[in-house]
Amino acid sequence: MMRITLVLLLSALLLQLGRTVGTVGGSAHKHEKPSDEKPEPDTSSLTPPPTPHHKAPPPSLLSQECVDEKHTRSSCTKVFCPPWERCINGQCVCKLPYQCPRFGPRVCGLEGRSYMSLCQAQANACREKRPLFSHYTDLGSCEEPFKVELRGLKGQQVVQFRTADVTALVCGSDSWNMAAANVVCKHNKNNPSLRGAKVFGKSEFKDIMGVSRVHECVDVRCTGAERTLAECLLYKPRSISEDTSVATVTCYTNEPAVGKDECDGFHCVNEKCVSWEHICDGVDDCGDNSDEMCCTGCQNGAFYCKSGVCLPPYAVQDKIRDCLGGEDEIETVETVRKSIPRSGSRKEHLGSEEPKTEVWTNSKDDILKIRNHTETLECGIPNMDYVHKTEEETRRRTKRVVGGEEAMPTQIQWQVAIQEDEKIHCGGAYLGGCWVLTAAHCVRPKPQSFRIKFSLWQKISLLTTTDSVPVKNIIIHREYNPRTYENDIALIQLEELAYEKECLHPNPAVRPVCVPWSPLQFPANYTCTISGWGRNKQGDSVNILRWANVSLIPNCESYYKERYHKGMMCAGDLEGNVDSCQGDSGGPLVCKDASGVSYVWGIVSWGDKCGEAGFPGVYTQVAHYFEWIRQQTGWPAVTKYNQ
Known part of the structure; x- marks a missing residue:
C-alpha cells in the first residue's frame, strides 16, 4: 500500500512540473508525451528543475x-588560438588589429561601427574584453545591430534576438546545448556572466506564448568560444507552431561562485560547478572549456585529441585543424567511427544532427580563410619527388647500426652536417630561411x-645536391652549462648569398623541418626518428648517414637522477637496442604528426654508454625552447600555427 502511495505522489509531482524540458549542469531530460488538453500559459513551468545528484567522476577520464x-x-x-590571437608562453593573447589580414567581408559591430574584417573586429573585442561582432554587412546596415533578449517572469528565460529584418526565438533543437547557452549568457547586456549559463532548457511554444508571441525560430550551433550569439552558426528562420520546442536559459547572476570544496562535480577554472557526467563529452559546459581540456579519453561520441x-x-x-596533430582532419576508419555518436549518446548536447534548414550566417568559413592565409610556412614535408639513389647505393643499404639503418642519399632532407675546420663532428636540423638548430656543445662563438x-x-664524398654554406652568426643559449649540459641548444645563422636575402640556392633535396611550440604535441611512447653520422656500437666511425626509430621515454629523471634538468628528455629503448651515439650530437630527433608534418622534437645532447x-x-x-628560438629568428621563420 505504501509503495502505491509513493508512486501516486511521484506521478503528481511530475505532472506539476509540466512539459518544460530543463537541464541543470548540462543534464538533458526527455520530452513527455503531450496531453490532449491545452492548459493556459504558465510561466511557472519555466522554473528550473532541482539539481540532480552529481555522479562520481569516471576514474580514468x-x-x-x-x-x-x-x-x-x-x-x-x-589547442589553437583563434586567428585574432597568437600564442605566447603557452597562452593565447590578443593581436593588434593591424596584425590581422587585410581582406575579407566587412562586418558590423554591436556599437554600430563598420570593421574591415571579422579578424579586425574580434581583435578589438579581445583587447577590450567585450562582445563586439554583430553581423556581416551583406545582411544589413550597421545602424541596427544584432540584439539578444532574455524574456521571462522568473526561472528560465526565453531566448529571443532581433536584427534589422528578423525577430525570432532560438529553436530548442538538438544543437541547443550548454555551450550555446553559455554564449547567450555572456552576451546578456543586463548581466553578462563569465560563468555563463546555470541552466539551459527547452519548452514548447504554447507554454511561453504569454512571454513571447514571435512566430519564427532559428537553429544555432555554438562551440562555446564565441563572445556573441551572432558568431555562432545560424540557420535561416523557420515558422513555429504551438508544439515547436524553443530554447530557454537561466544565467548566473551575482551569486557567489561555488567553492572547490563545495562542488560535488567538476570544478571549472571559472569556478562553475559541472556534473561529472558532462566532462570530456565534447561540449563546453564550463564556459571556458576547462571540462574538455584534461581528458584521458572521451565519452558520448566526442572525438579525442x-x-x-x-x-x-x-x-x-x-x-579546420583543431587537434594539435591534425588527427581530427585525417579521414580514417577510426575518425569516421568516432565522429558518429554511439548508441544512447546525449544527442541534445552533441548536436549530432544538422538542422534541416539552410545556413543563414556562418563565421567559420571566414575563420578558415584567415587561417589558410596565416598558416603559410612550408616545413616538415620532404620533397618526395626527388630521391637520389643508384643501384650501388641501394645495394649498400645495411641494417642494425646501434639499432639503425643506412639512409638513402636524399631521405632526410632537413639533416645538415656541421663542419668545423674541415672536420664533421656534429649534425643539425635545417629550420628554413637562414637558420640551423643544433646542440650548444657542438659550436663555439667563432x-x-x-x-x-x-x-x-x-x-667523404658529395652528392650533386650537396651544398656548403658559410656561417654568419652562432647564438648559444646564454644559460648553457657545459658541465651539466643544461640548455644544450644553439642556433646557427647562415651567410646570405651575394646581393640576395636568401642563404641557400633552391635545392630539391633540401626541406626545412618544423619547430614544435607545445610540449604536448607528442606524448610519451610516441615513435620518432633520429639520424646522424655517429659512431656505431663498437665505437667505430661511420661514413654514411644513418637513421633509427626510437620511442619517447617518460620519467627521464628516474634514470639520471640529479643529472636530469628541465628542458631535457629521453628517447630510445630501455633494452639499449636503439640509441644515438658520439658524433650524432646536435642532430635531430624528428616526430611526424597525424597529418604528416614533421617536427624537430629533440636535439641529440648526451647519454651514458651508447646502446646499453x-x-x-x-x-x-x-x-x-620555442619562445627562445622565436625570439632569435623572428615569428615568420618558425611559426606555422598560433601566429
Whole structure:
C-alpha cells in the first residue's frame, strides 16, 4: 500500500512540473508525451528543475595533474588560438588589429561601427574584453545591430534576438546545448556572466506564448568560444507552431561562485560547478572549456585529441585543424567511427544532427580563410619527388647500426652536417630561411671556423645536391652549462648569398623541418626518428648517414637522477637496442604528426654508454625552447600555427 502511495505522489509531482524540458549542469531530460488538453500559459513551468545528484567522476577520464594546471581554451599548449590571437608562453593573447589580414567581408559591430574584417573586429573585442561582432554587412546596415533578449517572469528565460529584418526565438533543437547557452549568457547586456549559463532548457511554444508571441525560430550551433550569439552558426528562420520546442536559459547572476570544496562535480577554472557526467563529452559546459581540456579519453561520441582535448563530432573533418596533430582532419576508419555518436549518446548536447534548414550566417568559413592565409610556412614535408639513389647505393643499404639503418642519399632532407675546420663532428636540423638548430656543445662563438653542409650523405664524398654554406652568426643559449649540459641548444645563422636575402640556392633535396611550440604535441611512447653520422656500437666511425626509430621515454629523471634538468628528455629503448651515439650530437630527433608534418622534437645532447640497457639517450627538448628560438629568428621563420 505504501509503495502505491509513493508512486501516486511521484506521478503528481511530475505532472506539476509540466512539459518544460530543463537541464541543470548540462543534464538533458526527455520530452513527455503531450496531453490532449491545452492548459493556459504558465510561466511557472519555466522554473528550473532541482539539481540532480552529481555522479562520481569516471576514474580514468581525467588527468588530475593536468587539471591542477588550470587549462582553458586559451591554453595554446593544448589547442589553437583563434586567428585574432597568437600564442605566447603557452597562452593565447590578443593581436593588434593591424596584425590581422587585410581582406575579407566587412562586418558590423554591436556599437554600430563598420570593421574591415571579422579578424579586425574580434581583435578589438579581445583587447577590450567585450562582445563586439554583430553581423556581416551583406545582411544589413550597421545602424541596427544584432540584439539578444532574455524574456521571462522568473526561472528560465526565453531566448529571443532581433536584427534589422528578423525577430525570432532560438529553436530548442538538438544543437541547443550548454555551450550555446553559455554564449547567450555572456552576451546578456543586463548581466553578462563569465560563468555563463546555470541552466539551459527547452519548452514548447504554447507554454511561453504569454512571454513571447514571435512566430519564427532559428537553429544555432555554438562551440562555446564565441563572445556573441551572432558568431555562432545560424540557420535561416523557420515558422513555429504551438508544439515547436524553443530554447530557454537561466544565467548566473551575482551569486557567489561555488567553492572547490563545495562542488560535488567538476570544478571549472571559472569556478562553475559541472556534473561529472558532462566532462570530456565534447561540449563546453564550463564556459571556458576547462571540462574538455584534461581528458584521458572521451565519452558520448566526442572525438579525442592526443593532447587530451575532447571535440564535438561536428568538428571532425570540417577543414579546420583543431587537434594539435591534425588527427581530427585525417579521414580514417577510426575518425569516421568516432565522429558518429554511439548508441544512447546525449544527442541534445552533441548536436549530432544538422538542422534541416539552410545556413543563414556562418563565421567559420571566414575563420578558415584567415587561417589558410596565416598558416603559410612550408616545413616538415620532404620533397618526395626527388630521391637520389643508384643501384650501388641501394645495394649498400645495411641494417642494425646501434639499432639503425643506412639512409638513402636524399631521405632526410632537413639533416645538415656541421663542419668545423674541415672536420664533421656534429649534425643539425635545417629550420628554413637562414637558420640551423643544433646542440650548444657542438659550436663555439667563432662563426668563421664553421660551414654547414646540406644534402650530405657520405662524409667523404658529395652528392650533386650537396651544398656548403658559410656561417654568419652562432647564438648559444646564454644559460648553457657545459658541465651539466643544461640548455644544450644553439642556433646557427647562415651567410646570405651575394646581393640576395636568401642563404641557400633552391635545392630539391633540401626541406626545412618544423619547430614544435607545445610540449604536448607528442606524448610519451610516441615513435620518432633520429639520424646522424655517429659512431656505431663498437665505437667505430661511420661514413654514411644513418637513421633509427626510437620511442619517447617518460620519467627521464628516474634514470639520471640529479643529472636530469628541465628542458631535457629521453628517447630510445630501455633494452639499449636503439640509441644515438658520439658524433650524432646536435642532430635531430624528428616526430611526424597525424597529418604528416614533421617536427624537430629533440636535439641529440648526451647519454651514458651508447646502446646499453638502462641508459636511454638524453635530448634537448625543443618545444621547451620555442619562445627562445622565436625570439632569435623572428615569428615568420618558425611559426606555422598560433601566429
